[in-house]
Amino acid sequence: MTTKKMTGLARLRAWMTNAGLDGLIVPRADAHQSEVTAAHDDCLAHISGFTGSAGLALVLNDQALIFVDGRYQIQARQEVDPADFEIHHLRDNPVDQWLKAQARPGWRIGIDAMKVALALYDRLETALAGRSALLVPLERDPFEAVWDDRPLPPLGSIRAVPTESTGESSTEKRRRIAGKLREMGADWLIETQPDNIAWLLNVRGSDVEMNPVPHSFLALGADGTTEWFVDARKLGNDHKAFEITGVGLTRPEDFLERVARLSTGKVVVIDADFTPHAVRARAGDGKILTRMSPITPAKADKTAAELEGYRACHIEDAVAATDFLAWLTAHAPERLGAADPLTELEAETKLLAFRGERPGFLEPSFRTISAAGANAAMCHYKAQPATNAVIDDRAPYLIDSGGQYRTGTTDLTRTVMLGSASAEMRIAYTAVLKGFLSLLSARFPTGTQGHQLDAFARRALWDVGLDYDHGTGHGVGHNLLVHEYPHRFDKKPNLHGLTPGNIMTIEPGYYKEGAFGMRIENQVEVIADGAGFCRFSSLTLVPIDLVMANLDELSIVEIHQIDAYHAHVRSVLEPLVRAQTLPFLIEQTCPIVERSRSPHLVRSDTGATVIALR
Structure with a gap:
């Protein structure tokens, strides 16, 4: 095991102590639940050495566990030091089941609310509540404090895809999905899946190699209003073109604040398997419908x-x-x-x-x-x-x-x-x-x-x-x-x-x-x-x-x-x-x-x- 990995795990535990936490959930995920993350978000690899695409760690003060699925059981045993981490099966013995059986009363387990989908968040919260323990959503990413040489967030360029390749224009797609929202009785769709956004807008990105989707967020109204939360530097010369086609551009940093405003008194659709818990937490008095994004099945039906x-x-x-x-x-x-x-x-x-x-x-x-x-x-x-x-x-x-x-x-x-x-x-x-x-x-x-x-x-x-x-x-x-x-x-x-x-x-x-x-x-x-x-x-x-x-x-x-x-x-x-x-x-x-x-x-x-x- 390298000194860097030892330092990363030790520094994380010191941060946990200062934050009054008994443990921390570290997912192999970003704010979009991407299977392949940018280097900036690869926090699990930073502390464990595990490089697979599916996994999650539970770091406690006196032990640490890493959960990986069947594809990675052998790989995890080769990459992860058993002196630091116990290896568990992500599907057969998931972390929420482990906590349900092993959590101690009074434990405070921290979690980055922008890195964990609300479906997992709810399972964790329920498991801990059954043991008189508490799940603590964090306002800040803890790795900003413990990862000194952390890579910067990606700024990959975005390109437009011609309608002749997709078979349907972005305007037509947005009109069609907006109609689905009206059928659901919803006012807004909050979309966090990069491939759904890329499909809807007929764009492709380059934030992560081999995954041609831009990291961004999107809000689509039942009337077709579209607000895209994307770093404008990724758009280059296409910046004005997207404004002309009826897509409003907003900084990603303003995403949660806009969610709070858009949700007030409205019915909002979010996908529980992909949307971060932080989105639901900021929705205020809005009514939340946890449904599969209507974009997902539309995208799967190829033209x-x-x-x-x-x-x-x-x-x-x-x-x-x-x-x-x-x-x-x-x-x-x-x-x-x-x-x-x-x-x-x-x-x-x-x-x-x-x-x-x-x-x-x-x-x-x-x-x-x-x-x-x-x-x-x-x-x-x-x-x-x-x-x-x-x-x-x-x-x-x-x-x-x-x-x-x-x-x-x-x-x-x-x-x-x-x-x-x-x-x-x-x-x-x-x-x-x-x-x-x-x-x-x-x-x-x-x-x-x-x-x-x-x-x-x-x-x-x-x-x-x-x-x-x-x-x-x-x-x-x-x-x-x-x-x-x-x-x-x-x-x-x-x-x-x-x-x-x-x-x-x-x-x-x-x-x-x-x-x-x-x-x-x-x-x-x-x-x-x-x-x-x-x-x-x-x-x-x-x-x-x-x-x-x-x-x-x-x-x-x-x-x-x-x-x-x-x-x-x-x-x-x-x-x-x-x-x-x-x-x-x-x-x-x-x-x-x-x-x-x-x-x-x-x-x-x-x-x-x-x-x-x-």
Whole structure:
């Protein structure tokens, strides 16, 4: 553990003592509940070293606990010093349940009311009240006093998005959402989610890399009046243009004061899962309706123009990803015996270079997960110089990546095996593949919810006694956030029905700590499939590696599904990929029956059929 982390935790405890607090909640969140925060707001990493995108700490005078979800259990054990923090599960044993059982009478637990959504605030308050303890909302951010070299808040530039890309002007969107407010009997919507604001105003930002949304707040009236709380320095030459289009500009520093004025005697809609408690606290005598923001479902229903954009950028992305996989399978084996074997970081850089050649590419949609061997057992691993593993032939290599394009956002994962897989790897990969195919081919009634479909992807894994501790898929924004609320495939209930025009990922996996990890992911579009029914149409057009699959365990239906997918991939990509990629593309997409006649056919030590394509 570094001196900086020790100092940060010790200084925080000293501040707590001076403030008369027995504890402090430190979330991995900002005022917008962003999954990826600006460096200025990464307070949890400052005191703990944990760099994942979901977590929360409870710092007490004599102990500290950090809560992370299933994606980050392994990563937290590697990044967080156990002498400083106990590691708990964010979902299975959340902080409010811990406080409900362990808080001492009289405890005063501080919380930054601008960093905690009111739904969590209410759970914490209830848990502490049951123990005769008190939740104390703070007027100031405590880290301003204890973090000396804290980065400044971001000032990323904002750009306008043309209506031909979105399919609807900002004026039309604001008019439509204002109508929803009138239907709800509300006077105002207070919006704090950056991607909702970016969608509504047809803008994109650059406050955080790979997350093209501006940090700001917004108030929308039922009459269409719009007040945008944004630092005008981010707008540049577009400053006057936004004023002309009917959007009033106000400093973010004045946000809570304006909330108090706008709310007086009015009915105000706020989203309990995303809006900071401070907003509700300042609403005064206004009537608060805690509802999902009406922008959220509107944003998830993609327009025809947006859907065309997704389809176009996925072709470009598929060319880049397939060129990369061809390069990887050619170079990684030949460099294994050399002085400079191929590493995770080099592969990540090379994939970015391939994407950079594609028209419309702007930046990655998230930090690439380039993970070899045991590193792939960490679902959201990020290669660093200290962990930069060699991509060898002893364990699978997992590459999860995506791009932000002018016409959409992509997200895909492929797992490749450059050598002979063990029986354990083949069993797991075959189950992952079968689960992937099962959900990808599902036909379901319009409005079916994500948790009702999740088991399709897990059934094959459950059959062999395996599972994974993360969701099976998520919504994806349109040149917005790669993880878009509200739709999700998960074991936990997700009460948002899927309808044509929704964009999702399908990504089952399996992870063995200290050994390997594997995942297959495609991005899909929900499309109509007869009266009252839907199915998924794959946007991702990248070959699926079958080296680890026990092909004789696939059903005829599954074989036909893979063959049809690969035939489509080949037909689209064959004219577009590099010449040196063509042999790889043809080999990867040939029908399974042809693979079984290949001279590269080998038999595993268990007798199961395995196709070695290297």
